[in-house]
Amino acid sequence: MPWQDRPEGSSEVVWRHQGNPLIGWNPTPSTARIFNSSVAAYQGEFIGIFRADHRDGRARIHLGKSPDGLNWTIEDEPIRWVDEAGNPYQPNYAYDPRLVKIEDTYYIIWCTDFSGAALGLGKTKDFKTFVRLENPYIPYNRNGVLFPRKINGNYVMLCRPSDGGHTPFGDIFLSESPDLIYWGRHRKVMSSNAGGWWQATKIGAGAVPIETTEGWLLFYHGVSWTCNGFVYSMGAALLDLECPSKVLYRTRDYLLTPEASYETMGFVPNVVFPCATLHDSDTGRIAIYYGAADTYLALAYCKVDELIRHIKNNSELAANDNEDYR
Numbered sequence: 001m002p003w004q005d006r007p008e009g010s011s012e013v014v015w016r017h018q019g020n021p022l023i024g025w026n027p028t029p030s031t032a033r034i035f036n037s038s039v040a041a042y043q044g045e046f047i048g049i050f051r052a053d054h055r056d057g058r059a060r061i062h063l064g065k066s067p068d069g070l071n072w073t074i075e076d077e078p079i080r081w082v083d084e085a086g087n088p089y090q091p092n093y094a095y096d097p098r099l100v101k102i103e104d105t106y107y108i109i110w111c112t113d114f115s116g117a118a119l120g121l122g123k124t125k126d127f128k129t130f131v132r133l134e135n136p137y138i139p140y141n142r143n144g145v146l147f148p149r150k151i152n153g154n155y156v157m158l159c160r161p162s163d164g165g166h167t168p169f170g171d172i173f174l175s176e177s178p179d180l181i182y183w184g185r186h187r188k189v190m191s192s193n194a195g196g197w198w199q200a201t202k203i204g205a206g207a208v209p210i211e212t213t214e215g216w217l218l219f220y221h222g223v224s225w226t227c228n229g230f231v232y233s234m235g236a237a238l239l240d241l242e243c244p245s246k247v248l249y250r251t252r253d254y255l256l257t258p259e260a261s262y263e264t265m266g267f268v269p270n271v272v273f274p275c276a277t278l279h280d281s282d283t284g285r286i287a288i289y290y291g292a293a294d295t296y297l298a299l300a301y302c303k304v305d306e307l308i309r310h311i312k313n314n315s316e317l318a319a320n321d322n323e324d325y326r
């Protein structure tokens with residue numbers, strides 16, 4: 001997986017890849033910008049499910065491959081979906097895909113059009129045939145992230161209920177399902193009103209949680225509302241392993257906020273939007289893939305033990321986090 005050591009003289013717990021951005025403007029003939037995207041290791045190389053905004057302005061999702069996780073070849077045609085009977089079943093638009101392997105199947109969750117923004121769900125085993133499943137929830141919803149294994153016998157998904165527009169509110173919720181069709185046991189996980197103003201407006205799950213001995217490590221985005229619009233930063237939380245709707249710790253301060261020019265300048269300035277990680281359990285290395293300024297794909301790094309220590313030592317829960325568990 002990609003890796004660079006922390007730059008000399010830096011004491012940051014998360015640091016940027018020196019070759020950022022990985023993907024810039026007009027990456028393929030039909031696409032204008034590729035950003036908020038997900039990757040996984042697959043058959044000795046890396047596979048990616050990319051959010052690509054086309055020149056007609058519509059967001060679609062595309063497949064890409066890379067030998068090293070850094071240099072990507074992305075198909076110019078969007079992924080073609082079929083329904084479970086094998087008939088074409090194409091979403092009107094699709095954005096912010098998350099990719100997760102559960103047992104022998106890869107699942108993709110994205111924001112789809114279901115009379116407005118809602119979660120779409122599909123699966124593939126070979127990255128050749130992509131099968132759409134039922135939309136998990138009614139509108140409006142965004143930022144669906146499946147856990148990488150069943151917990152207590154059920155699939156578990158994080159999401160952010162929202163509205164039909166550029167939602168000026170939002171908390172992270174969790175639902176369970178025995179079969180990926182029927183969802184219930186809904187719980188609130190984390191609230192947006194933590195003291196840190198970088199996450200005061202809304203929060204949304206980012207990457208698939210990483211299982212650690214200290215809990216599920218979740219990278220998420222937090223949004224603040226300024227006189228010039230929203231600013232998207234990245235934080236992290238540790239959720240209880242057996243009961244992941246319970247927050248153990250979450251970062252009071254952001255881990256990454258728009259500072260680099262590719263984060264502060266672009267189609268939508270001031271956006272850092274994590275959607276995926278690669279994790280090597282032998283070395284504890286984590287590579288975090290994030291969208292920058294709704295224009296670029298970028299990469300950052302951290303070490304799992306350092307990050308867990310940092311989260312525990314710099315944690316502040318929101319006033320009504322864990323209210324069901326008191």
Ligand code: BMA
Nearest residue numbers: 036095096166268271273294
């Ligand atoms: C959110 C989503 C993201 C986007 C962000 C900033 O509502 O649409 O895809 O990165 O806004 O524009």
